[in-house]
Amino acid sequence: MHMALIQFTSKGIYCTQGDFYIDPWKPVKLAxxxxxxxxxxKWGNQAYLCHELTKxxxxxxxxxxxxxxxxxxxxxIDINGVKLSFFPAGHVxxxxxxxxxxxxxxxxxxxxxxxxxDGISTPFEPVKCHTFVSESTFGLPIYKWQPQQIIFxxxxxxxxxxxxxxxxxVLAAYSLGKAQRLIKxxxxxxxxxxxxxxxxxxxxFIHAGINLPDTIRxxxxxxxxxxxxxxxxxxxxxxxxxxxxxxxxxVTGICSGWMQVRAxxxxxxxxxxxxxSDHADWPGLLSAIKATTAxxxxxxxxxxxxxxxxxxxxxxxxxxxxxxYGQEEEKEEVL
Amino acid sequence: xxxxxxxxxxxxxxxxxxxxxxxLVSYFNxxxxxxxxxVIAMFTGKRPKRPVSTALLKxxxxxxxGIPDWLFSESYHNVGDLSETISLILPPPKHLVNRKLQEWIxxxxxxxxxxxxxxxxxxxxxxxxxxxxxxxxxxxLISGNFRIGVSSKMLVNALAKQSDTENSKxxxxxxxxxxxxxxxxxxxxGGAHVNTDNSWPYPFCLAYALExxxxxxxxxxxxxxxxxxxxxxxxxxxxxxxxxxxxxxEELVTEQFPELHFLKKELEDGTVLDGEIxxxxxxxxxxxxxxxxxxNRKIINKAQLNEAPIGxxxxxxxxxxxxxxxxxxxxxxxxxxxxxxxxLQTKNVVILSPIVKFDNWLQLAKAREDSRDLNSEGLMLKxxxxxxxxxxKRGDWWKWKIDPYTVDTVMIYAQKGSxxxxxxxxxYTFAVREGDQLITIAKAYSGLTDKEIKEVxxxxxxxxxxxxxxxxxxxxxxxxxxAFEGIAESKRHKAGLALRFPxxxxxxxxxxxxxxxxxxxxxxxxxxTLNTSIHGTQQx
Numbered sequence: 001m002h003m004a005l006i007q008f009t010s011k012g013i014y015c016t017q018g019d020f021y022i023d024p025w026k027p028v029k030l031a032x033x034x035x036x037x038x039x040x041x042k043w044g045n046q047a048y049l050c051h052e053l054t055k056x057x058x059x060x061x062x063x064x065x066x067x068x069x070x071x072x073x074x075x076x077i078d079i080n081g082v083k084l085s086f087f088p089a090g091h092v093x094x095x096x097x098x099x100x101x102x103x104x105x106x107x108x109x110x111x112x113x114x115x116x117x118d119g120i121s122t123p124f125e126p127v128k129c130h131t132f133v134s135e136s137t138f139g140l141p142i143y144k145w146q147p148q149q150i151i152f153x154x155x156x157x158x159x160x161x162x163x164x165x166x167x168x169x170v171l172a173a174y175s176l177g178k179a180q181r182l183i184k185x186x187x188x189x190x191x192x193x194x195x196x197x198x199x200x201x202x203x204x205f206i207h208a209g210i211n212l213p214d215t216i217r218x219x220x221x222x223x224x225x226x227x228x229x230x231x232x233x234x235x236x237x238x239x240x241x242x243x244x245x246x247x248x249x250x251v252t253g254i255c256s257g258w259m260q261v262r263a264x265x266x267x268x269x270x271x272x273x274x275x276x277s278d279h280a281d282w283p284g285l286l287s288a289i290k291a292t293t294a295x296x297x298x299x300x301x302x303x304x305x306x307x308x309x310x311x312x313x314x315x316x317x318x319x320x321x322x323x324x325y326g327q328e329e330e331k332e333e334v335l
Numbered sequence: 336x337x338x339x340x341x342x343x344x345x346x347x348x349x350x351x352x353x354x355x356x357x358x359l360v361s362y363f364n365x366x367x368x369x370x371x372x373x374v375i376a377m378f379t380g381k382r383p384k385r386p387v388s389t390a391l392l393k394x395x396x397x398x399x400x401g402i403p404d405w406l407f408s409e410s411y412h413n414v415g416d417l418s419e420t421i422s423l424i425l426p427p428p429k430h431l432v433n434r435k436l437q438e439w440i441x442x443x444x445x446x447x448x449x450x451x452x453x454x455x456x457x458x459x460x461x462x463x464x465x466x467x468x469x470x471x472x473x474x475x476l477i478s479g480n481f482r483i484g485v486s487s488k489m490l491v492n493a494l495a496k497q498s499d500t501e502n503s504k505x506x507x508x509x510x511x512x513x514x515x516x517x518x519x520x521x522x523x524x525g526g527a528h529v530n531t532d533n534s535w536p537y538p539f540c541l542a543y544a545l546e547x548x549x550x551x552x553x554x555x556x557x558x559x560x561x562x563x564x565x566x567x568x569x570x571x572x573x574x575x576x577x578x579x580x581x582x583x584x585e586e587l588v589t590e591q592f593p594e595l596h597f598l599k600k601e602l603e604d605g606t607v608l609d610g611e612i613x614x615x616x617x618x619x620x621x622x623x624x625x626x627x628x629x630x631n632r633k634i635i636n637k638a639q640l641n642e643a644p645i646g647x648x649x650x651x652x653x654x655x656x657x658x659x660x661x662x663x664x665x666x667x668x669x670x671x672x673x674x675x676x677x678x679l680q681t682k683n684v685v686i687l688s689p690i691v692k693f694d695n696w697l698q699l700a701k702a703r704e705d706s707r708d709l710n711s712e713g714l715m716l717k718x719x720x721x722x723x724x725x726x727x728k729r730g731d732w733w734k735w736k737i738d739p740y741t742v743d744t745v746m747i748y749a750q751k752g753s754x755x756x757x758x759x760x761x762x763y764t765f766a767v768r769e770g771d772q773l774i775t776i777a778k779a780y781s782g783l784t785d786k787e788i789k790e791v792x793x794x795x796x797x798x799x800x801x802x803x804x805x806x807x808x809x810x811x812x813x814x815x816x817x818a819f820e821g822i823a824e825s826k827r828h829k830a831g832l833a834l835r836f837p838x839x840x841x842x843x844x845x846x847x848x849x850x851x852x853x854x855x856x857x858x859x860x861x862x863x864t865l866n867t868s869i870h871g872t873q874q875x
Contacts, residue, residue, distance in 0.1 A: 140406075141410055
């Protein structure tokens with residue numbers, strides 16, 4: 001019988017032996033951080049440990065006076081006898097799965113992940129373990145993504161149809177992750193104008209050595225006529241803003257996995273929806289979990305009840321755990 | 336079918352009427368001619384008989400995708416549409432084929448009466464040859480149930496624009512009797528079939544809700560006020576010895592209302608009346624709940640005929656002596672209508688809907704307060720010199736409804752919505768108090784803003800007590816004011832009564848669950864409405 005390496009507490013995922021938390025939602029001494037989305041990293045921890053590419057995000061989002069230690073992927077450190085290392089999660093730039101090892105027991109906390117390479121984040125790498133902690137944002141068999149090239153072709157077709165009709169193409173994408181993925185995927189397809197929240201993050205990434213295509217920061221001086229020929233990328237919260245509505249014949253396209261379902265598209269009342277997600281789809285979740293060969297799976301957020309029930313039915317021992325992840329995705333953009 | 340699939344996608348990705356019309360026009364410009372009548376049939380609700388049952392489709396989809404039943408159900412609850420769920424859960428197609436819409440529809444029709452094995456082979460192979468979006472369309476072809484936000488008015492506008500024809504002509508043509516397999520697009524649009532068809536109705540003239548004070552409409556003498564009846568809008572057509580009764584839903588309902596069949600003898604040929612189908616007993620309009628017993632029944636028994644006798648309150652004349660009267664002004668049409676009703680030998684079944692006399696708006700507002708006593712929903716205001724328009728046109732006809740009934744309730748269950756609300760808990764069940772118990776009285780899913788829906792959704796997620804499949808039992812804490820149009824006895828509901836058109840009027844954040852209404856409050860209201868229909872205008 002293995003001793004439990006992690007516990008699910010009211011503050012977050014706790015490593016008992018190491019005495020640290022992973023993505024805690026209440027302030028703790030040491031917060032090991034999988035990635036920079038607001039539902040995974042909170043303000044007020046005494047110290048943070050994250051992948052080196054996540055550091056600039058934390059500094060921008062939580063303030064400049066943080067105590068942050070960073071690690072590259074695959075490098076192992078020791079915390080109170082627990083060997084800790086980061087492995088790429090493929091979710092957004094700098095996103096990491098946290099591998100913990102203690103006395104031969106291995107546990108991987110994956111945060112958020114996707115298995116398809118998005119062209120900009122370090123690709124997901126399966127890590128063998130005994131216990132795997134998984135998300136299930138899209139843990140229903142209705143979610144099966146098309147290869148991203150097909151989606152990008154759809155987006156490009158949409159943009160060029162808009163240009164033909166002198167419409168301004170506005171794409172809604174989370175400032176961390178989806179925005180950079182779009183910038184990369186639309187490289188060479190006209191000028192890309194980005195909202196300041198995206199521009200700030202981009203600067204951090206470029207500073208950290210990420211090769212991002214050029215974009216233009218939108219300022220009060222930016223001419224609306226210029227935007228008309230290019231592509232505008234804004235955080236989702238701004239799609240219905242007065243600014244967006246003031247653009248010349250603006251049409252909005254939302255890039256999100258929820259756009260897979262017609263209801264998702266109509267709910268957001270966008271002009272177009274593209275099912276482009278930074279989370280694993282149903283086959284992605286299953287293949288990732290199988291690749292870990294884990295004996296036990298904890299499902300933290302998304303369709304956790306459904307997904308863990310299915311895992312149990314196919315012979316993978318799984319349990320739903322209550323966390324606070326996934327709830328603030330919508331609020332994430334209010335920087 | 337690719338072009339049609341593209342059309343559907345365009346219609347769904349815009350919420351602007353002009354974009355939708357443009358998409359329809361370009362479809363009718365570019366699509367294959369044989370497909371077009373089928374598309375018109377689909378969008379106007381002309382459904383072919385369903386060749387394969389939902390149960391079988393579901394069974395085959397589950398089998399093909401290799402997922403357990405319960406997982407299919409969970410998926411369905413999140414998608415909110417069966418055709419779409421099936422299209423999404425199936426494995427990717429193996430060999431894509433491109434066929435005409437009409438070919439698919441004909442093949443589906445020919446499945447009628449075939450054995451299940453045969454049907455299954457066809458359906459599975461079709462699924463395996465179509466992409467997700469086309470599969471969705473294909474499944475919709477089977478159910479015949481296309482709801483994609485295209486009103487018949489919108490379709491008519493598009494067809495009129497595309498073919499450079501008058502709107503009303505197109506409306507006639509597509510509302511008449513025709514089969515997509517037996518008519519060409521050109522003949523359909525040209526109306527080649529409608530002259531030989533005695534039954535065709537005129538498009539109804541509809542009214543907008545009055546949202547301003549009536550004083551702003553100008554001089555009272557320019558307006559005619561009538562009661563707004565709470566029944567089924569109907570058009571009675573008598574031509575060449577035949578009688579047809581059309582409902583507002585563009586359905587022929589002649590057989591449902593034998594009380595009106597005497598008109599076949601008594602109405603002159605070439606007469607079309609507009610009015611309201613109501614249950615009328617001893618000259619008094621009965622509550623809608625009573626009329627309801629008579630709707631959509633194939634066989635009507637004696638008790639129903641006694642309990643809910645049908646009458647017709649007529650208020651307009653669209654055709655007389657075979658002539659279209661719609662461009663006569665209302666006052667002229669009304670005079671002629673009065674004569675027609677007067678000449679009927681059978682009295683008190685087809686009744687002239689009375690004009691509410693008034694000299695000033697205040698007087699009319701007072702009269703409107705009595706609406707409920709007459710089982711009316713308020714008033715209609717029609718300009719005396721108005722023509723009979725096709726569909727809704729702002730300015731000439733207004734409905735000035737009375738405020739709905741309201742009841743304060745507490746939310747006890749929540750369920751994820753369907754359609755565009757599939758990812759949020761938006762369908763709520765509400766209860767009133769009965770002693771120390773809570774009794775369910777209504778389900779409602781509209782009336783909140785998107786922002787409020789998100790707030791309630793968050794509340795449900797935090798305060799779910801139990802899960803029953805897609806349903807969550809929640810802490811009875813949120814109080815909502817439910818508005819409704821009527822109340823009826825119901826043996827099916829635990830409360831013993833059912834509300835008509837319940838919807839959320841507002842979220843009463845100022846009230847706690849202790850302050851909600853009781854079941855007794857509603858029972859008293861029920862008694863009151865039933866008494867009204869017997870005693871008519873008696874004031875409470």
